[in-house]
Amino acid sequence: MADTWTFAVARDDLSDTTLVEGATPDLADGEALLRVDRVGLTANNVTYAVLGDALRYWRFFPPEPRGLDPRRGLPPVWGFAEVVASTVPGVAVGQRVYGYLPPAGHLVVRPDRVDATGFRDASPHRADLPSPYNAYRSTTGDPAYRVEQEDLLILFRPLFFTSFMLADQVADHDFYGAATLVLSSASSKTAYAAAHELRGRGPRLVGLTAPGNVDFTRSLGCYDEVLAYSDVDRLDVVPTAYLDLSGAPATRAALRRHLGDRLVRDVAVGLTSQTPNGDAAGEVFFAPNQMRKRSQDWGRAGLDQRFAEAWARFAAVVDQWLDVRVGTGPEALRDAWLDVLAGRTPPRVGHVVQL
Template identity: 50%
Template sequence: MTLLTRLLTDKNALNHTRTEELPLAPLQPGEALLRVDRVAVTTNNITYAAFGDAMKYWNFFPTGEAGWGHMPVWGFADVVASDVEGVAVGERFYGYWPIASHVRMEPVRVTARGFYDGAEHRQSLTSAYNQYTRTSADPAYRAGDENYQMLVRPLFITSFMLADFLQDNGFFGAQRLVFSSASSKTAYGTAFCLEGPGQIERVGLTSPRNIAFVRGLGCYQRTVAYGELEALEADVPTLYVDFSGDEDLRSQVHHHLGDTLVYDCYAGSAQNTRFLRNTALPGPAPVFYFAPVQIKKRNADWGPEVVNQKFNAAQRAFIDRVSHASPPWMRVREHQGFAAAQALIADIHAGRIDPQEGHVVVLVP
């Protein structure tokens, strides 16, 4: 009998996880069984888990156990059994999976590109997360770059659409962008998308230990340590892009810049996993940024095909940059098995991660 191994997360203590094994029931008509091969585990997974119930993050893969969630992650899986025409055993798909050995799905809207999971509980969830792409039909796929693709793509779609959102709104009248947690992949991905002649000034805020790394990226014109925030001129219209969630830092930014702070964009954090609170700061109220909103807008503006073309080209350029820069922006570390995944989640939750590393968990022995 094939066993299902799954990793469950305590919703009230995201660094606390456990694994369990369950028998896999026989495949039903209209179902496919996929074996999850390798997945990326990143800061974004912890961020979304923190807002899990409110953002329906836990609804993708229900556990049936109160207080325990099944953390979704991006990666690759192979079809090992199928009762669905057009979804063949041996095919490989990229998409949103649970941290588990296997997942049962109900593929619908099957095309040459892939399918959507038609399970009833997923019908009210964001469509982009229900889509699974055949690697054989993905123009952005390269077999040798799988680790980079699953590490970069989910973060980079946030970066790409955030850069587009800011440009689409004329940077809210700002002449300077200030990024907190500038060493984070989503932050420097956004800065990368805004490179080029005539673009807005980009300033990276980071901890002293990450100063050299952030300066070496080359996608920020200036790098400033958190303790040196007051070195920023207070008379330049500024847009604050917050990847740290640090309320004390946000307060310093607002009080230092005052009326010249034109917009505060909160892009999420792994270390501060609370919703935005009203702390009566001077200047604009922080606004939470959610990538699917801008994706929906651009799908309407340009059409999904053009959106995909633009994103694929930018992602290809970004993967080339992070993997081929000297020194590389990212070093990939592979972790083997569920116990390693548990330790990795605890380290990410605690902030014990080198910003130059990307982490992949290989689940298939």
């Protein structure tokens, strides 16, 4: 078969990148080969790399079988792939799937639980990793899929899933008894998608962001108020829940000083400033945990339907807030990675790479 390629980064220096060529592997019985077609790069992908050891993200796509130094890692990306070879009934050549992919030309999967919605990768090295990342959704069996929304799905679906589950957990806990919900990194896709889902359901929504992003974040219309990080002392001293997507210790410290015991909940959602924040927060939100709860409450089909309805509401407005920047080929993937890593990507811009 034709040659393939892999993009990898040094695990101790994410700006140290490499592109290597290799041969596409032969398949064993029970395996299928996916050609990675179109993927996105956001701050979420940097999060996977920053937390690669702590949350085992490096283990999804190990470097050693690809002939790479184990001190390097493959930062996972989300996007679409096409089945180009298969030994598995029900997984057909030409099938298009959405899922968790390596930054590479190809991926060998071991499809299990194959049905009209897609399949799960049952490769042994993924068996004890969080199951939502092992699902590959067929475009023909996905209620949220629209062909004209592929780039939106690439850029937002994994983030929106986190946002949807975060909003659901907050509502499920009666908004923690808060009169105000404060979201940091408010210009980030995960934050404003959660705010969109929470808007009008109870508490006042306040977004905190960098001074240069205040105007953009206000223009979204997702928040009742948008403040720069330096203006935390302008917050009303009322029962407040903090949803921290920035991981900035100074912001948390300022909130605690200003609000005192009125800060009723402090939840670390993720990070965009590459500062792990779980230990400093009162708790860590992990979307797969809420997904498991709702899968039991609603069933898989019920969860899929609720997600598709929420996605439709969001997709109807989000294309007004986004400029998709499309690159082509592995070098464009590397350039996008370095831009996002360095914080050079404006909040309106989303990187999509056609491979």
